Amino acid sequence: MITGRSAAAVRGAAICWPEDPVHVAVPLGMRVDRRTGLLVRRSDLTRDEFAPWKAGLLASPLRMCLDLLVGRPLPDAVADLDQVLRRRLVDRQALTAMLRNRSDNGIVVARQAEALAIGCSDSVPESQMRVHLVLAGLEPVPQHWIEVGGERIALVDLAFPERKLAVEYDGAWRNNEMWALNHDRTRLNQVQAAGWRVVFVTAQLLRTPAEMTNQIRSALAGRPATRIMEP
Structure with missing residues (x-):
């Protein structure tokens, strides 16, 4: 049975790449030979x-979502x-309701992931950034409109409006490139003329969540934030 990220891609959610392994579930006790390109989970x-x-x-x-959430890192699952x-x-x-009634290994983290999901993020990396910041005690506003004189001028991934700080993923994985700063x-x-500062988070920086969080904390405190570029 195709499930998890692969089933989500079939159903229209662009959350994996063509070269990613296909996520399948097989009944308990069924023998499946190891082969490249398959990620197998045995389950009832x-x-x-x-x-x-x-x-x-x-x-x-529902089963697709269960396999998206169970046994995966929290930011990725969210x-x-x-x-x-x-x-x-x-x-x-x-x-x-389904997660509440399950007792699978990893179900506690799966419930936490469901509680953190908001369903409005523009991209997978944007969600990952948000979860890392929330777990670090910060509360960014997702998909925030910056307005000047009542006119919307930019839709940013994450924002701290009271500090006029925007956080943008600096990469190609976006559903809407129109507003990409x-x-x-x-x-x-x-x-910037409206008084906002922007921290750009690259794929490299996202791979080091502690460093990313430190940079955003520094920007919130008014200290210079460094933009790390891809090699």
Whole structure:
């Protein structure tokens, strides 16, 4: 049964790349030979957890989300679920109820991930940034509009409006490039002229969450924040 990130991609959530392994679930006791390109999870499967698809089976939305969340790092699980919720691929109340009644290994973290998901993030990295900051005790506002004179001039990934600080993912993985400040210098100049500071988080910086958080704390405190560029 195709499940997890792979099932989400089939259903329209762009959360993985073509070269990523295919996430499958097989019944307990079933033997599956090791092979490149498959990520296998053994678990009890019930008839309501899958439907026919192509030459195999595709996980139901609820089962897909269970396998997205269980046994994965919290920021990654939240980021993927954000995109599933953004596209309304699963009923949120049904998902909450299902997780409440499960006792799988890792279910506590899965419930925490569901509670942190908001379903409005523009990209997977944006969600990962937000979760790292929330776990560090910061409370950024996601998908914040910066306005000047009542006119919207920029939609930023994360913001601390009271400090006029925006945090933007500086990469290509976005669902909406129209408002990307790293690509639009005119808009960036407008944002800065309005008194806002912008911290750009690269893929390199996102891989070191503690350093990313320190830079954003420094920016919130009014100290210079360094932009780390890709090698």
